Amino acid sequence: MSCADVLFVVLPDTLLLDLAGPAEAFRLANQQLASRGQPPRFRLRYIGPQPSASSSVGLTLSGLEPLPDELGARSWVVLLGRPGEATQVVRRHPAWLSARDWLSRVVAPAIEAPEASHRLLTVCVGSLLAADAGLLGRRAVTSHHELLDELRALAPAARVVGNRVFVEDGPLASSAGITAGIDLALHLISQELGEALASAVAQVMVVFHRRAGDDPERSPLLAGRSHLHPVVHAVQSAVVESPGEDWSLERMAELAHVTPRHLARLFREHAGVTPREHVEQVRLALAQQARQAGLRTPQALALAGFSSDRQWRRARQRAGS
Numbered sequence: 154m155s156c157a158d159v160l161f162v163v164l165p166d167t168l169l170l171d172l173a174g175p176a177e178a179f180r181l182a183n184q185q186l187a188s189r190g191q192p193p194r195f196r197l198r199y200i201g202p203q204p205s206a207s208s209s210v211g212l213t214l215s216g217l218e219p220l221p222d223e224l225g226a227r228s229w230v231v232l233l234g235r236p237g238e239a240t241q242v243v244r245r246h247p248a249w250l251s252a253r254d255w256l257s258r259v260v261a262p263a264i265e266a267p268e269a270s271h272r273l274l275t276v277c278v279g280s281l282l283a284a285d286a287g288l289l290g291r292r293a294v295t296s297h298h299e300l301l302d303e304l305r306a307l308a309p310a311a312r313v314v315g316n317r318v319f320v321e322d323g324p325l326a327s328s329a330g331i332t333a334g335i336d337l338a339l340h341l342i343s344q345e346l347g348e349a350l351a352s353a354v355a356q357v358m359v360v361f362h363r364r365a366g367d368d369p370e371r372s373p374l375l376a377g378r379s380h381l382h383p384v385v386h387a388v389q390s391a392v393v394e395s396p397g398e399d400w401s402l403e404r405m406a407e408l409a410h411v412t413p414r415h416l417a418r419l420f421r422e423h424a425g426v427t428p429r430e431h432v433e434q435v436r437l438a439l440a441q442q443a444r445q446a447g448l449r450t451p452q453a454l455a456l457a458g459f460s461s462d463r464q465w466r467r468a469r470q471r472a473g474s
Contacts (some may be wrong), residue, residue: 235278
């Protein structure tokens with residue numbers, strides 16, 4: 154898949170963490186790819202109606218590119234938050250109006266084009282800017298809990314969802330704000346590059362308890378990863394990357410450079426499961442995802458690393474599913 158241009162739209166008073174958090178996640182994803190001898194998948198760009206803008210903490214962000222007249226082949230436009238109450242943040246000052254006009258004129262037709270690969274990402278108040286520009290339509294969207302009423306007023310046809318970390322609906326992905334922007338970025342990285350690489354990024358950022366859109370740790374691929382132990386993380390990532398390997402306790406201990414007994418103790422202490430239970434959780438989750446994607450059961454089981462239907466059924470029984 155081609156590299157995506159990630160365009161952060163920077164307006165005056167942009168919340169610095171709304172920008173820096175997701176940007177760091179995408180940068181670290183490129184760093185992980187480089188360590189594996191692979192090319193980058195995200196090209197970070199910072200654009201705005203003005204060449205510089207003061208951030209929420211007073212730091213001036215300069216060298217901003219002008220708003221482009223057209224999007225590249227694959228662009229992700231990121232709209233960021235600003236501090237203050239709804240009546241304060243939706244001030245239609247010149248920068249806001251310029252961004253709103255650009256969104257309506259350039260971004261709206263691009264993301265709605267048939268077979269388009271563009272995306273619109275919003276963090277906190279960014280959803281209000283998207284609504285003001287008429288980009289939400291009837292899609293599901295979320296924002297910071299203090300701004301939901303204003304969002305409903307600006308986009309009455311949209312399905313505004315509260316109490317969610319982030320929401321996806323077609324090319325639109327919206328988040329509640331601040332750290333939720335990091336959660337959304339990690340989610341998108343996992344879609345692009347896989348759970349193992351996204352987990353590696355989360356580990357570097359020390360945000361191990363990754364949240365999904367509506368459940369703090371819904372995916373079994375993320376379960377038991379809210380810890381800091383590098384040995385356990387290394388084994389967990391290796392299993393996700395190659396679920397079909399013969400993951401005996403001895404094989405995992407060899408990978409971790411510890412004894413089998415010590416590895417079992419580390420897993421119980423830090424992940425709350427045995428190494429074997431982790432392998433089965435990963436395989437069951439991958440098999441379920443493959444079947445939901447439309448693969449026939451034999452294909453799904455082979456993809457997930459199960460050697461037979463009988464092995465899969467026994468794993469399900471042990472998991473109580």
